[in-house]
Amino acid sequence: MPLEFRNLIIGYRDKSKLKEIAGPFDIEIPEKKLIAVIGKNGSGKTTLIKTIGQQLAALKGGVYLNEQSLQNISNNQRARLISFVYTTTLSSENMTVHELVALGRYPFLHWFSKPSKKDADCIKEALIFTALEALAETKIHELSDGQKQRAFIARALAQETPYMVLDEPMSHLDHHHKAQLLSLMKKLVTEKNKTIVYTTHDIENAISHADYILALNEGKSFFNTPKNLIEKGVFDRLFPKDRVYFDSATNRFLYHDSKSK
Amino acid sequence: MTSPTKTQRQLRYLLLGTLFVWAFLLNISYGSVEISIRNIIESVMGNNLQEPQLDYIIHQYRIPKAITAVIVGAGLSISGLLMQTLFKNPLAGPYVLGVSSGASLGAALYLMGASALSAFLPHWLMGNWSTTIAASIGSFSVLFIVAAVATRIKNTMALLIIGLMFGSLSSAIVSILAFFSSKESLQRFVFWTYGNLGNLRPSEIGILGLFVGIGSLLSILNTNALNTMLLGDDYAISLGVSLKKTHLIILITTGLIAGSITALVGPIAFLGLAVPHICRLIWDTSNHKILIPTCLIMGAIFMLISDSIAQLPGSANVLPINAVTALFGSPIVIWLLIRKKQIQL
Numbered sequence: 057m058p059l060e061f062r063n064l065i066i067g068y069r070d071k072s073k074l075k076e077i078a079g080p081f082d083i084e085i086p087e088k089k090l091i092a093v094i095g096k097n098g099s100g101k102t103t104l105i106k107t108i109g110q111q112l113a114a115l116k117g118g119v120y121l122n123e124q125s126l127q128n129i130s131n132n133q134r135a136r137l138i139s140f141v142y143t144t145t146l147s148s149e150n151m152t153v154h155e156l157v158a159l160g161r162y163p164f165l166h167w168f169s170k171p172s173k174k175d176a177d178c179i180k181e182a183l184i185f186t187a188l189e190a191l192a193e194t195k196i197h198e199l200s201d202g203q204k205q206r207a208f209i210a211r212a213l214a215q216e217t218p219y220m221v222l223d224e225p226m227s228h229l230d231h232h233h234k235a236q237l238l239s240l241m242k243k244l245v246t247e248k249n250k251t252i253v254y255t256t257h258d259i260e261n262a263i264s265h266a267d268y269i270l271a272l273n274e275g276k277s278f279f280n281t282p283k284n285l286i287e288k289g290v291f292d293r294l295f296p297k298d299r300v301y302f303d304s305a306t307n308r309f310l311y312h313d314s315k316s317k
Numbered sequence: 318m319t320s321p322t323k324t325q326r327q328l329r330y331l332l333l334g335t336l337f338v339w340a341f342l343l344n345i346s347y348g349s350v351e352i353s354i355r356n357i358i359e360s361v362m363g364n365n366l367q368e369p370q371l372d373y374i375i376h377q378y379r380i381p382k383a384i385t386a387v388i389v390g391a392g393l394s395i396s397g398l399l400m401q402t403l404f405k406n407p408l409a410g411p412y413v414l415g416v417s418s419g420a421s422l423g424a425a426l427y428l429m430g431a432s433a434l435s436a437f438l439p440h441w442l443m444g445n446w447s448t449t450i451a452a453s454i455g456s457f458s459v460l461f462i463v464a465a466v467a468t469r470i471k472n473t474m475a476l477l478i479i480g481l482m483f484g485s486l487s488s489a490i491v492s493i494l495a496f497f498s499s500k501e502s503l504q505r506f507v508f509w510t511y512g513n514l515g516n517l518r519p520s521e522i523g524i525l526g527l528f529v530g531i532g533s534l535l536s537i538l539n540t541n542a543l544n545t546m547l548l549g550d551d552y553a554i555s556l557g558v559s560l561k562k563t564h565l566i567i568l569i570t571t572g573l574i575a576g577s578i579t580a581l582v583g584p585i586a587f588l589g590l591a592v593p594h595i596c597r598l599i600w601d602t603s604n605h606k607i608l609i610p611t612c613l614i615m616g617a618i619f620m621l622i623s624d625s626i627a628q629l630p631g632s633a634n635v636l637p638i639n640a641v642t643a644l645f646g647s648p649i650v651i652w653l654l655i656r657k658k659q660i661q662l
Contacts, residue, residue: 109555135557142555147405148547150603159548162556165541215556 063117095272160214390620397589415483423455456576511637512583
């Protein structure tokens, strides 16, 4: 059940004018892999995610899942295939972790129907997998940023979708929590067979951890394994200024080349 | 801090139920003639009282008024809850859509505008029902416009502003009408704005009950969708919620409830804004599965007690119900907020 971008151009419709941001993409996302979407602010990372979530219509082409355009499937069907973790703050944080994770079961409930045994099991498993069991009855507003992010992932996990899309999941986290979150994401790929697409502007991080990278810059895009993209010199061309970076772990300025594997 | 346990919740429900029965009996007992609770229970059970006039008062006046209070309190609270969830704004209430402004305008046009023209209008148009009909036309025209706008635009903030504009617009027209109208008709309008629970015919209570009943049922059926809205629009869409459809259901539900209440009872403010907060604070949750039933009961209790206070026990005077709800409710909300030191939607 591959996720594909077919001739996809993303952007905004401003009245009747089309404002293209990136594309055309012709990419088949490999299954059960960790895929990083990198690029600077404004390169189209969030636009791409909104297009996958059908909050924005594609300007041209489309997102296909299992040979079917996402535009043509129902909201409920889509919610059973792709789950999302956004950066937006909740309208209300006055809910427990358990209540938040339970909302991931919404696509499987009908009107007022009560959660089934299956729903309860899913919620429990998601809590265990993200090591949040002990915090199940804690309110969201009492969690740390790292715990919050895990709770959102648990909610997406309870949705039982083969695909998970995460928008800037690591942006507010410190080093330790970033590492913790990455290992959780890798575990989701290896143990839960999820295909995870996440955006980040931390190129280093993407190069060292992701299986594939979609690099966006000023409308151009490249998609391949980190190794392949490095060999082709894509990063040097797309992000020349980013070659020098400050490594806070070692307190030194480093070059890309010194760390590429 | 963890949320209340199941037994704690059950205990609170039990307490709420007891409070409801007490408030209902208290409401029937207070009025220009005080009736003992024992007499009320006997009369309701079908036993004839020693004083038959008390029987008459209980069945013809007090019970219909208490039932109206229950329906109005429950209806306003549930529509306030829906508005706060829809607009993601703790200050929203049932009247932000402008439906009550529409009702006020309708009532004002009839009470202050039409009285000048009464000589030219057919007699049947000036009957008892007319204020109600005028207010209903006003509120449902506004509801119709709001719903039409909602199908066109996604942005709920725009709806909120449109509702506020309707409010300003109609109060401006009401001011102009008031400026030119006679003392008597102005007084009639002012009395209408005070709200009155005791003036309803059984058929009107039936209509009110029907609208509030349908509204509550629609809310209960949408419990899960309402909960996803607490996550924000992005998450709600990603969970497969059709935002347009859900928004429209919420708008129509609120409009039907708030519109019919304003038209029949008058613009009773405050309660719809306050009760959802009281419920959230007491139950320490934003889960609609708990909030919807508790808002219904708490709203009814609140209205019953407010109306009992308005009767000024031991006196022949009656205070405007609209003033009492705020007078009695605001300190409760302020006290709860200061105690919890936190406000969450």
